[in-house]
Amino acid sequence: MPEIKVTPLGAGQDVGRSCILVSIGGKNIMLDCGMHMGYNDDRRFPDFSYITQNGRLTDFLDCVIISHFHLDHCGALPYMSEMVGYDGPIYMTHPTKAICPILLEDFRKITVDKKGETNFFTSQMIKDCMKKVIPLNLHQTVQVDDELEIKAYYAGHVLGAAMVHIKVGSESVVYTGDYNMTPDRHLGAAWIDKCRPDILISESTYATTIRDSKRCRERDFLKKVHESIERGGKVLIPVFALGRAQELCILLETFWERMNLKAPIYFSTGLTEKANHYYKLFITWTNQKIRKTFVQRNMFEFKHIKVIMPGYCVQGTIGHKILNGQRKLEMEGRATLDVKLQVEYMSFSAHADAKGIMQLIRMAEPRNMLLVHGEAVKMEFLKGKIEQEFSIDCYMPANGETTTVTTNPSVPVDISLNLLKREMALGGPLPDPKKPRTMHGTLIMKENSLKLVSSEQALKELGLNEHQLRFTCHVQLQDPHSDADTLHRIYTHLKSVLKGYTIQHLPDGTVIVESIVIKVSSSAEDSNTKVLLLSWSYQDEDLGSFLSSLLKKGLPSGIC
Numbered sequence: 001m002p003e004i005k006v007t008p009l010g011a012g013q014d015v016g017r018s019c020i021l022v023s024i025g026g027k028n029i030m031l032d033c034g035m036h037m038g039y040n041d042d043r044r045f046p047d048f049s050y051i052t053q054n055g056r057l058t059d060f061l062d063c064v065i066i067s068h069f070h071l072d073h074c075g076a077l078p079y080m081s082e083m084v085g086y087d088g089p090i091y092m093t094h095p096t097k098a099i100c101p102i103l104l105e106d107f108r109k110i111t112v113d114k115k116g117e118t119n120f121f122t123s124q125m126i127k128d129c130m131k132k133v134i135p136l137n138l139h140q141t142v143q144v145d146d147e148l149e150i151k152a153y154y155a156g157h158v159l160g161a162a163m164v165h166i167k168v169g170s171e172s173v174v175y176t177g178d179y180n181m182t183p184d185r186h187l188g189a190a191w192i193d194k195c196r197p198d199i200l201i202s203e204s205t206y207a208t209t210i211r212d213s214k215r216c217r218e219r220d221f222l223k224k225v226h227e228s229i230e231r232g233g234k235v236l237i238p239v240f241a242l243g244r245a246q247e248l249c250i251l252l253e254t255f256w257e258r259m260n261l262k263a264p265i266y267f268s269t270g271l272t273e274k275a276n277h278y279y280k281l282f283i284t285w286t287n288q289k290i291r292k293t294f295v296q297r298n299m300f301e302f303k304h305i306k307v308i309m310p311g312y313c314v315q316g317t318i319g320h321k322i323l324n325g326q327r328k329l330e331m332e333g334r335a336t337l338d339v340k341l342q343v344e345y346m347s348f349s350a351h352a353d354a355k356g357i358m359q360l361i362r363m364a365e366p367r368n369m370l371l372v373h374g375e376a377v378k379m380e381f382l383k384g385k386i387e388q389e390f391s392i393d394c395y396m397p398a399n400g401e402t403t404t405v406t407t408n409p410s411v412p413v414d415i416s417l418n419l420l421k422r423e424m425a426l427g428g429p430l431p432d433p434k435k436p437r438t439m440h441g442t443l444i445m446k447e448n449s450l451k452l453v454s455s456e457q458a459l460k461e462l463g464l465n466e467h468q469l470r471f472t473c474h475v476q477l478q479d480p481h482s483d484a485d486t487l488h489r490i491y492t493h494l495k496s497v498l499k500g501y502t503i504q505h506l507p508d509g510t511v512i513v514e515s516i517v518i519k520v521s522s523s524a525e526d527s528n529t530k531v532l533l534l535s536w537s538y539q540d541e542d543l544g545s546f547l548s549s550l551l552k553k554g555l556p557s558g559i560c
């Protein structure tokens with residue numbers, strides 16, 4: 001049976017360094033190539049030695065597909081392509097291709113220039129890596145080679161984020177990357193065809209969360225911000241420069257207008273400026289125009305600060321420590337800082353919640369489900385729910401662990417008109433094409449296509465001679481008569497037992513039932529012992545073995 005194998009090199013029962021290997025129909029695809037925000041050591045990048053211990057990445061992989069520009073999905077890309085070594089195609093959408101190198105460069109600057117780390121990719125490597133990228137359009141089928149095709153779908157989440165449908169023959173896999181099933185203020189909701197993939201690989205960041213309505217969360221957020229300002233306080237919102245920043249800006253902007261508030265909103269410059277540029281450039285990917293009425297000056301002098309964490313904080317990050325109530329922070333070997341602020345966690349993350357994941361399953365109707373990009377305990381819970389509600393298997397492999405799913409691919413076959421006519425003559429009108437029906441014929445492969453024809457036609461088309469295969473067996477019988485009489489008694493017996501069969505007694509001393517030939521001779525030692533020779537063609541295998549066992553029982557007395 002054909003199989004599809006899925007092995008996470010990262011994001012297996014974890015959030016961070018998404019990197020999933022898929023083997024389908026003899027093709028190997030790497031889905032995402034991210035880094036882990038929570039580590040500074042080897043664990044920062046996926047473990048590519050899983051592949052390289054057996055050879056080069058380029059020889060093994062048919063392509064790499066990047067779902068979106070978040071670093072936990074693309075942060076290891078230049079390391080993989082330029083340092084480990086990969087020269088094959090890399091696919092991502094146009095916005096991802098535009099924004100990805102900016103974030104990679106920013107990441108490199110922080111790691112190398114600020115923290116002084118070595119053994120890291122250079123600016124030139126980022127450029128060289130991006131040269132290998134082939135941009136994808138939404139809903140456009142791209143032929144990677146003769147057999148492997150990929151198609152991108154809108155995933156919401158961040159600008160340019162895509163889900164991808166990977167197909168080889170009739171086998172297919174969908175990888176969601178990160179997605180959002182409810183529209184944002186600035187992006188739409190994820191959508192996919194009812195493509196019935198063999199496996200749907202889904203993120204599961206919020207596997208156990210069912211978020212209340214967005215409106216409530218927004219009202220809650222604005223209320224907290226407003227209260228702090230009324231008290232004369234200040235609000236610091238640490239937010240990823242791309243995506244959530246724009247989302248919250250639109251929210252605050254409209255609120256400020258409505259409430260006629262005068263307190264200034266400051267926005268840190270740098271990445272955000274570039275980000276806003278791309279949001280304008282790829283405006284067709286967004287929901288609504290991003291307004292640009294923010295003061296572009298950095299004036300962060302705080303007395304009384306309220307921090308709102310607006311996203312998911314991976315274990316090991318400062319955000320995660322603050323959220324867990326840590327009051328002292330060690331800053332990368334430098335000074336220890338006291339946390340003198342009030343902290344609130346509010347989810348504005350653009351990930352699908354449990355309800356959204358179930359909604360996507362209903363949309364795509366996969367045969368199997370595989371969860372990545374989530375915590376094991378939460379995955380376990382969602383896995384149970386999915387298996388119960390959809391009666392499909394749900395897998396959650398850890399990093400380096402392979403999930404194998406056997407598939408039942410269907411192969412299209414042309415059927416000759418003659419064979420169909422014969423089938424009609426035998427079985428009445430042609431069957432309902434939606435219902436399976438067994439047909440007999442000879443399968444021939446010609447010019448890369450399969451055809452089912454009658455055996456006579458197959459012989460003719462292939463220029464072959466027909467040979468007949470016959471089975472023979474000897475049956476001993478006690479019958480004190482002449483050979484000719486015994487044969488006649490067999491003929492009479494079979495005529496009474498087998499109704500509806502053509503039975504002939506031929507003058508050459510044989511009895512014939514369909515293709516089965518029966519001959520009689522006497523044993524050399526004892527003329528009362530008869531030896532029956534039965535032979536039949538393979539089509540009459542059932543009848544032949546039935547007759548041999550029938551005759552072994554002997555002939556009833558009283559027949560002549």
Ligand SMILES: [Zn+2]
Nearest residue numbers: 068070157178
């Ligand atoms: Zn993401």
